[in-house]
Amino acid sequence: MSDYDKVWVRVNHATKKFETRKGTVTALEDVNLEIHDGEFVCLLGPSGCGKTTLLRMISGLDIPTSGEITIDGKVVNGPSPKMTMVFQEYSLYPWRTVAENVGFGLEMTGVPAEQRKIEVEKQLKLVGLEAFADSYPYELSGGMRQRAAVARALATDPAVMLMDEPFGALDAQTRNKMQRELLNIWQKTKKTILFVTHSVDEAVYLADRIVILTPRPGRVHEIDTISLQRPRERTSVEFAQYRKKVLHMIEELETGNQNI
Numbered sequence: 001m002s003d004y005d006k007v008w009v010r011v012n013h014a015t016k017k018f019e020t021r022k023g024t025v026t027a028l029e030d031v032n033l034e035i036h037d038g039e040f041v042c043l044l045g046p047s048g049c050g051k052t053t054l055l056r057m058i059s060g061l062d063i064p065t066s067g068e069i070t071i072d073g074k075v076v077n078g079p080s081p082k083m084t085m086v087f088q089e090y091s092l093y094p095w096r097t098v099a100e101n102v103g104f105g106l107e108m109t110g111v112p113a114e115q116r117k118i119e120v121e122k123q124l125k126l127v128g129l130e131a132f133a134d135s136y137p138y139e140l141s142g143g144m145r146q147r148a149a150v151a152r153a154l155a156t157d158p159a160v161m162l163m164d165e166p167f168g169a170l171d172a173q174t175r176n177k178m179q180r181e182l183l184n185i186w187q188k189t190k191k192t193i194l195f196v197t198h199s200v201d202e203a204v205y206l207a208d209r210i211v212i213l214t215p216r217p218g219r220v221h222e223i224d225t226i227s228l229q230r231p232r233e234r235t236s237v238e239f240a241q242y243r244k245k246v247l248h249m250i251e252e253l254e255t256g257n258q259n260i
């Protein structure tokens with residue numbers, strides 16, 4: 001990719017604890033992770049293992065209890081336009097049109113209307129929603145809504161796009177289609193992406209690198225970079241081999257956990 005050695009995100013011994021009525025919950029403990037420029041990283045792990053917490057801290061919506069997170073060498077201490085999030089649902093403002101949603105971040109940062117219009121049109125074209133600029137979210141299908149959410153995230157030209165199970169609520173066919181489209185967009189924009197998913201297949205299809213977060217707090221395990229040629233075919237032998245490798249690693253991690 002463009003400048004692969006550049007590290008955009010560095011998670012350095014990050015721990016996050018929450019104080020609850022039932023006591024202290026350790027969502028993540030001593031997590032280390034680096035994400036390079038232009039890399040497509042998938043964060044894979046079961047429910048409750050701390051994926052969203054990690055994303056929220058990287059985006060600046062939350063701060064680590066200890067350790068630190070840097071973006072482009074600077075410590076994250078609040079939300080930054082350099083990081084945008086795409087969530088599973090409810091990403092769009094229902095009272096705004098698609099174009100107004102896509103232009104929202106630009107509006108917030110004071111980009112003049114004329115320039116905003118050009119940028120919004122560019123992003124809508126990229127995600128194939130030019131004809132729906134004036135539609136409202138409820139008039140779109142789930143897949144189209146997520147395309148609009150991706151366009152909105154891209155509009156502010158973030159350094160890193162953080163995606164929290166963005167296709168989790170879609171049916172299998174639409175999900176596959178959206179994965180293909182996201183790869184196309186990624187190839188065109190060279191964006192750095194951190195993508196959270198529960199699905200091994202989704203991670204193997206999308207990622208340059210898969211990071212497995214174990215259910216036990218405190219240990220991030222990285223799998224070697226998957227260096228398949230793109231586009232990665234779901235029906236290929238290589239796909240099946242990588243899938244098997246990832247499943248095997250997950251099994252090993254789970255077995256290791258049982259012995260703690």
Ligand SMILES: Nc1ncnc2c1ncn2[C@@H]1O[C@H](COP(=O)(O)OP(=O)(O)OP(=O)(O)O)[C@@H](O)[C@H]1O
Nearest residue numbers: 018020025026027046047048049050051052053054
């Ligand atoms: N604001 C909070 N207050 C208290 N506990 C929290 C809070 N946020 C997260 N947790 C706890 O931290 C742990 C990790 O939660 P998190 O949402 O990061 O997991 P996850 O891997 O994203 O789960 P899922 O895949 O179900 O979305 C869970 O035990 C959760 O209950």
